[in-house]
Amino acid sequence: MTALTQTATNWWKGGVIYQIYPRSFQDTTGDGIGDLAGITQRLPYVASLGVDAIWISPFFTSPMKDFGYDVSDYRGIDPLFGAMDDFDRLVARAHELGLKVVIDLVLSHSSDQHPWFAESRASRDNDKADWYVWADPKPDGTVPNNWLSIFGGSAWQWDARREQYYLHNFLASQPDLNFHNPDVQEAILDVARFWLEKGVDGFRLDTVNFYVHDKQLRDNPPLPPEQRKSDTAPAVNPYNHQSHRFDKSQPENLAFLERFNALLAPYGAASVGEIGDSERALELLEEYTGAPEGGDSKRLQMSYVFDFLSGDDLKAQRVVDVFADLDRVAPNSWPCWAMSNHDVVRHASRWNLSDEAIKAYCTVMMCLRGSVCLYQGEELGLPEAELQFEDLQDPYGIEFWPEFKGRDGCRTPMVWDLGVNGGFSTAKPWLPVPHEHLLRTPASQEEDENSVLHHYRKAIALRDRHAALKHGRQFDMRADGPVLSFTREAEGKSVHLRANLSDAAAGDLQPWQVELTYS
Known part of the structure; x- marks a missing residue:
């Protein structure tokens, strides 16, 4: 690089x-x-x-x-x-x-309590009617397409005022803004x-x-099981069953x-x-x-x-x-x-x-x-x-407990x-x-x-001391068993790193030892 x-x-x-x-x-x-x-x-x-x-x-x-x-x-x-x-x-x-x-x-997305959404859902012909993603139901009354919410279930929520569905990629109380509308962008x-x-x-x-x-609201295609990853949503969430090509x-x-x-x-x-x-x-x-x-x-x-x-x-x-x-x-x-x-x-x-x-x-x-x-x-x-279920605040964890415990475990108060x-x-x-x-x-x-x-x-x-580490180029990265090594270089100076990323000795490096060489 x-x-x-x-x-x-x-x-x-x-x-x-x-x-x-x-x-x-x-x-x-x-x-x-x-x-x-x-x-x-x-x-x-x-x-x-x-x-x-x-x-x-x-x-x-x-x-x-x-x-x-x-x-x-x-x-x-x-x-x-x-x-x-x-x-x-x-x-x-x-x-x-x-x-x-x-x-x-x-x-x-915003909250469903944002004034923009309150006006948008009031009718189909007001100034902000198109500020969120609205769609008519299918002829049988079901959702416009197969898009799923990261927080579980369909990404579509019925609204009785407009008799339409609105899109929410997360909670139903988090309607998606319509970025196809230039007024929204402004x-x-x-x-x-x-x-x-x-x-x-x-x-x-x-x-x-x-x-x-996707303005046409096309269905997402299915994703074969071997291609499913849980980087965006937990493994127990069917969100991972789709290729998110259009949402x-x-x-x-x-x-x-x-x-x-x-x-x-x-x-x-x-x-x-x-x-x-x-x-x-x-x-x-x-x-x-x-x-x-x-x-x-x-x-x-x-x-x-x-x-x-x-x-x-x-x-x-x-x-x-x-x-x-x-x-x-x-x-x-x-x-x-x-x-x-x-x-x-x-x-x-x-x-x-x-x-x-x-x-x-x-x-x-x-x-x-x-x-x-x-x-x-x-x-x-x-x-x-490690929290008990009764201590949970995160709707994500409450929905998928106990296979997924949510995000509260990393959000507990800072200790001083x-x-x-x-x-x-x-x-x-x-x-x-x-x-x-x-x-x-x-x-x-x-x-x-x-x-x-x-x-x-x-x-x-x-x-902070070494320009090479802040913004220099990086090259010659390799792994020799548990030992990671690479070089950073900028302004004629370089830093070479060797790190044993294991709990056992590796060659001349002790467990978890990092060696830095400057030139």
């Missing part, structure tokens, strides 16, 4: 972004739910990690059926999280500390403009390939992303897209982020890549295979790597890792070509929380110290604080030079 030069206006190239799930970061009001003021309070800790930016999951006005990913006012702060003044103070404090601010925009661009004027430095775009659907990832999406990118350019803002597609993920990565050598993408700056978020054990050959596929299918793309986030089992548990293994994977990720997203608590080595509820809240938290997390607080790890926390700081600082 070719090298890309990093400048002040493209801080994201090789940058490290720290994801904050606001409900679970810090509560300052005593209601058991984290808030914006709590994020501001803890920003010095985040800055101490050495990261470049924070990504804040949705905090907009919402009925919280999907915990903020169902927006009822794109310009409003939900009272659970505070007020606009709290957001302004957060941005100002982050910038004082040298942190960029990236916010999570959920644009493919409204969405206006939302982005509003937050850019508020001082944000970029957007994480939720389900970015779901914006545009998402449509070519018209590219034109909208070019408009979105043009809006961001004067602000020097960045975009990172979440591409949810088990069949064409790398092809879409190239289409959405691909850029000529030394240039910038006309669509997204970077995109979330799911390869290291899967259940597949991340051994040396797996890393080599991922990058071989990337070089073959998406050579001009700019990936954003993550091992944990708010939607998947924390990687410490997913791969059953010891602290030494967590440290090794952290170092490897900080040396890979691309940008990096960290998820709150992974720098502490937090494992997945040995105070009440780990220092998160003086009230009963919205999700339980696991006892095992109290053994891994920042307060305790600060005192241990060999802690996971200190290692994350060192690995991030290593990346």
Whole structure:
């Protein structure tokens, strides 16, 4: 892969972004739910990690059926999280500390309580009648086509007011916006403009390939069992039985992303897209982020890549295979790597890792070509929380329990110290604080030079010191049994990595040892 030069206006190239799930970061009001003021309070800790930016999951006005990913006012702060003044103070404090601010925009769908949808469903001939995806039933009254929801069942919901079905790729309370309507696109661009004027430095775009659907509403073809993957939906979900050729990832999406990118350019803002597609993920990565050598993408700056978020054990050959596929299918793309986030089992548990293994994977990720997203608590080595069914809040887990336990296990409150509820809240938290997390607080790890926390700081600082690791070219990647090796190079200097990604000695490398050579 070719090298890309990093400048002040493209801080994201090789940058490290720290994801904050606001409900679970810090509560300052005593209601058991984290808030914006709590994020501001803890920003010095985040800055101490050495990261470049924070990504804040949705905090907009919402009925919280999907915990903020169902927006009822794109310009409003939900009272659970505070007020606009709290957001302004957060941005100002982050910038004082040298942190960029990236916010999570959920644009493919809104809440069914959004005023846009209330007007759209009122009749078939009002100003917003075509702002959502409406379709007549088949002659027998059944759904317009075979599209399925990621959250289970048909992707179509009957509405008695219009006597039509509306599309929802997720919950029935999350109707899909109709991006074929130019007025919808203008409204969405206006939302982005509003937050850019508020001082944000970029957007994480939720389900970015779901914006545009097939206008003809053609059925998705079936997917043979041997081709079914569970990267987008859990294995028990029949969503995986289809080839999602028509309900998402449509070519018209590219034109909208070019408009979105043009809006961001004067602000020097960045975009990172979440591409949810088990069949064409790398092809879409190239289409959405691909850029000529030394240039910038006309669509997204970077995109979330799911390869290291899967259940597949991340051994040396797996890393080599991922990058071989990337070089073959998406050579001009700019990936954003993550091992944990708010939607998947924390990687410490997913791969059953010891602290030494967590440290090794952290170092490897900080040396890979691309940008990096960290998820709150992974720098502490937090494992997945084991919750009882009665503690669940996530509708996804409630629907598919117990074969799929949902996303609550990775969303439990952040622990800070040995105070009440780990220092998160003086009230009963919205999700339980696991006892095992109290053994891994920042307060305790600060005192241990060999802690996971200190290692994350060192690995991030290593990346920041070497241009080769931030934006240099990557080559000669290979696996020799459990040993991964590759070289990064920029500005006439190189870093060579050898990492034993196993719990047994391999040649001259001890278990989980990472060796770096500079030239």
